[in-house]
Amino acid sequence: MVEAPAPLTWRDLAGIELERLKRGNRSRVKALGELGVAHLGDLLTYYPRRYLDRSREATVGELKVGEDATVLATVERVRAIPGRNRRARVEVQVSDREGARLSCVFFNQPWRAKQLREDMQAVLYGRLEVFRGGLQMTNPVVDLVGDRTGGIFAVYPLSAKASITTWEIADMVGEALRRCDQRGIADPVPPDLLADHDLCGRHEALRLVHGPESFADVTRGRNRLVFDELLRMQVVLVGRKRLRERSGAGIAHEVDAELLEGFRRRLPFALTAAQSRTVEEILADLAQPWPMHRLLQGEVGSGKTVVALMAMLAVVCSGGQAALMAPTEVLAEQHYLGLSELLRSLDGAGVRAAGRAGRLALGDPAMQLELLTGRTRATSRERILGGLASGDIPMVVGTHALISEGVAFESLGLAVVDEQHRFGVEQRAALRAHGAGGGLPDVLVMTATPIPRTAAMTVYGDLDVSRLDELPAGRAGVTTAAVTESLQQPAVWERLRTEVGAGRQAYVVCPLIEESDKVEAAGAEATYEELRAGELAGLSVGLLHGRLPASAREPRMAAFRRGELDVLVATTVIEVGVDVANATVMVILGADRFGIAQLHQLRGRVGRGSQPGWCFLVAENPSPPAQARLQALVDSSDGFELSEVDLDLRGEGTLMDSRQTGRSDLKLASLRRDRDWIPRARRAAESICDAGGPDSLLADEIALLLSDADIDYFDKS
Numbered sequence: 028m029v030e031a032p033a034p035l036t037w038r039d040l041a042g043i044e045l046e047r048l049k050r051g052n053r054s055r056v057k058a059l060g061e062l063g064v065a066h067l068g069d070l071l072t073y074y075p076r077r078y079l080d081r082s083r084e085a086t087v088g089e090l091k092v093g094e095d096a097t098v099l100a101t102v103e104r105v106r107a108i109p110g111r112n113r114r115a116r117v118e119v120q121v122s123d124r125e126g127a128r129l130s131c132v133f134f135n136q137p138w139r140a141k142q143l144r145e146d147m148q149a150v151l152y153g154r155l156e157v158f159r160g161g162l163q164m165t166n167p168v169v170d171l172v173g174d175r176t177g178g179i180f181a182v183y184p185l186s187a188k189a190s191i192t193t194w195e196i197a198d199m200v201g202e203a204l205r206r207c208d209q210r211g212i213a214d215p216v217p218p219d220l221l222a223d224h225d226l227c228g229r230h231e232a233l234r235l236v237h238g239p240e241s242f243a244d245v246t247r248g249r250n251r252l253v254f255d256e257l258l259r260m261q262v263v264l265v266g267r268k269r270l271r272e273r274s275g276a277g278i279a280h281e282v283d284a285e286l287l288e289g290f291r292r293r294l295p296f297a298l299t300a301a302q303s304r305t306v307e308e309i310l311a312d313l314a315q316p317w318p319m320h321r322l323l324q325g326e327v328g329s330g331k332t333v334v335a336l337m338a339m340l341a342v343v344c345s346g347g348q349a350a351l352m353a354p355t356e357v358l359a360e361q362h363y364l365g366l367s368e369l370l371r372s373l374d375g376a377g378v379r380a381a382g383r384a385g386r387l388a389l390g391d392p393a394m395q396l397e398l399l400t401g402r403t404r405a406t407s408r409e410r411i412l413g414g415l416a417s418g419d420i421p422m423v424v425g426t427h428a429l430i431s432e433g434v435a436f437e438s439l440g441l442a443v444v445d446e447q448h449r450f451g452v453e454q455r456a457a458l459r460a461h462g463a464g465g466g467l468p469d470v471l472v473m474t475a476t477p478i479p480r481t482a483a484m485t486v487y488g489d490l491d492v493s494r495l496d497e498l499p500a501g502r503a504g505v506t507t508a509a510v511t512e513s514l515q516q517p518a519v520w521e522r523l524r525t526e527v528g529a530g531r532q533a534y535v536v537c538p539l540i541e542e543s544d545k546v547e548a549a550g551a552e553a554t555y556e557e558l559r560a561g562e563l564a565g566l567s568v569g570l571l572h573g574r575l576p577a578s579a580r581e582p583r584m585a586a587f588r589r590g591e592l593d594v595l596v597a598t599t600v601i602e603v604g605v606d607v608a609n610a611t612v613m614v615i616l617g618a619d620r621f622g623i624a625q626l627h628q629l630r631g632r633v634g635r636g637s638q639p640g641w642c643f644l645v646a647e648n649p650s651p652p653a654q655a656r657l658q659a660l661v662d663s664s665d666g667f668e669l670s671e672v673d674l675d676l677r678g679e680g681t682l683m684d685s686r687q688t689g690r691s692d693l694k695l696a697s698l699r700r701d702r703d704w705i706p707r708a709r710r711a712a713e714s715i716c717d718a719g720g721p722d723s724l725l726a727d728e729i730a731l732l733l734s735d736a737d738i739d740y741f742d743k744s
């Protein structure tokens with residue numbers, strides 16, 4: 028008896044060239060090469076962009092002038108009209124299944140004359156116009172579908188010039204799938220796991236996605252392939268996390284719980300439940316022999332500073348050093364002030380629980396905190412560097428200066444990185460590399476950008492995540508209003524004047540202008556002049572924008588902080604770094620130009636004290652999507668909730684950056700659409716990793732499909 032041949036693995040498929048297909052003639056292979064499809068594995072994962080249901084495609088008669096639409100039509104006549112530069116055009120006459128005519132004009136695309144031929148079927152996407160009495164589309168997007176008949180069929184993405192039709196691709200995919208039938212396609216996901224999630228096998232999934240008979244087929248096939256992509260990514264992330272946990276190369280800090288309790292009792296406020304939970308999580312991590320890698324998510328005002336300080340103290344009291352790194356000088360200075368103030372509540376506390384040689388106790392005068400930024404004077408810098416190298420300085424706050432050349436720590440035990448809005452993988456790695464001798468320092472990453480839980484599993488999937496999802500009590504909160512009618516505007520300025528009259532302060536944020544800083548600054552200047560002469564006449568108003576030199580900016584911020592300015596008119600430079608509890612009004616002009624996260628961040632600048640805050644989102648004639656964003660802010664003040672809305676409205680573009688692990692392997696999966704699948708893939712990955720790691724089939728697929736950078740990251744993070 029002949030043994031059945033083994034199913035085709037992904038690596039087998041990646042080794043089969045397209046020429047091996049009967050339908051893989053030279054021109055098709057070349058065109059596919061231009062689309063990045065080099066072998067059978069690529070071809071099978073070259074997924075349709077959409078599906079066309081021939082019976083339901085609109086006819087020309089159903090289209091509306093002025094609207095974007097899709098129509099399935101047959102080419103009747105093609106005419107190239109020569110001309111110089113932009114005047115050359117190709118005119119194509121098409122008709123739909125009912126015989127209704129439409130003309131398409133392509134400017135500056137002479138190759139269309141060769142691409143489009145009589146009797147070809149094409150799907151056209153474009154805006155319907157009326158031109159000289161006839162219906163027309165200008166430069167529509169074209170998908171060639173060949174001469175297929177039948178129900179649903181796949182439309183593949185084509186680059187404008189690829190000389191292959193979506194029909195020809197379907198034809199080749201069909202052949203490829205048929206030729207896999209004999210050996211079958213290997214499936215690394217065990218059957219019981221598939222059953223748990225009601226997923227079909229991989230071979231079946233590929234058939235369904237490429238050649239569905241119904242939209243239900245598409246969903247079924249797609250779910251399985253999405254799961255595969257997410258599973259590979261999660262196996263890498265969870266694997267990386269487990270590796271770190273097992274490496275044992277960290278420092279097991281001897282956390283003195285009693286001592287921290289003493290600190291907690293001396294704080295001028297009680298910790299929120301979220302803060303207490305987070306502190307517990309961190310202290311447990313610190314005591315472990317592997318390096319902590321935890322993300323602390325909490326929006327502005329949620330009280331991250333005190334959490335960070337408790338972690339720093341725990342480390343310092345057990346003999347290590349702690350550093351906090353912020354992305355800007357202003358933020359570093361603010362952290363320095365905030366931490367110093369909290370430390371003062373320990374003064375004279377006499378809580379000397381530890382007191383062992385070489386260790387510090389709370390309230391110890393040697394428990395000093397230093398600030399190191401690019402602005403630090405040479406003499407102080409020298410002293411600080413000396414203290415960090417000798418271990419005499421236990422705690423430091425700073426900017427990138429902390430990871431610049433010449434900075435060495437005697438025994439860095441904890442690095443706190445305030446990323447604010449960015450994901451600074453590189454910087455985290457650099458600071459981490461500073462852990463001397465005894466092991467890798469623990470890392471706590473703080474971010475003020477709330478992101479949905481499922482998104483955090485992918486964007487920060489190799490980190491443990493703590494969420495400060497509760498604001499300290501005693502905040503009066505912010506009332507938010509969307510002001511979209513000019514008649515409502517006087518009430519905004521009236522409210523502002525009332526608040527200022529009561530001794531409080533206000534911000535006016537100028538419209539965001541993305542083209543350039545310069546234009547934005549000019550816009551801010553104009554708004555400032557206008558308001559000072561009009562709505563804000565008689566008040567003391569300051570202007571702040573990114574084009575002002577620091578020497579002009581700093582004194583204005585300081586004056587606002589001291590209460591000498593009533594109103595600060597500013598660009599988004601205030602988003603980061605201005606913290607004035609007495610400010611109660613935030614007017615955001617051109618609010619329709621901002622995203623949800625940014626508006627929420629700006630709003631967080633007011634209502635942080637005991638006085639209620641006001642936030643006015645001013646926008647004239649907002650578009651429906653902008654209207655939806657503004658309404659979301661009016662409806663909710665919960666950053667995590669808003670992040671979910673944002674994901675729905677905008678998609679994942681904002682969350683994923685190009686360095687994202689496994690990004691190149693995510694061909695189908697979407698953080699938004701497939702958010703329910705993320706935790707499932709996560710759990711499956713955890714069970715795989717905890718049962719000894721991926722088997723050779725899955726491990727090999729990961730090595731093949733995820734880029735080296737994804738896997739390299741192991742060493743960096």
Ligand code: ADP
Pocket residue numbers: 296297298299302325326327328329330331332333365499500
């Ligand atoms: P974040 O860094 O998360 O934006 P901060 O740590 O700066 O927030 O805290 C904001 C303000 O709230 C600070 O003035 C801080 O002293 C105060 N605060 C922090 N935690 C609490 C609490 N549990 N109760 C009352 N006030 C708190």
Ligand code: MG
Pocket residue numbers: 328331332
């Ligand atoms: Mg802060």
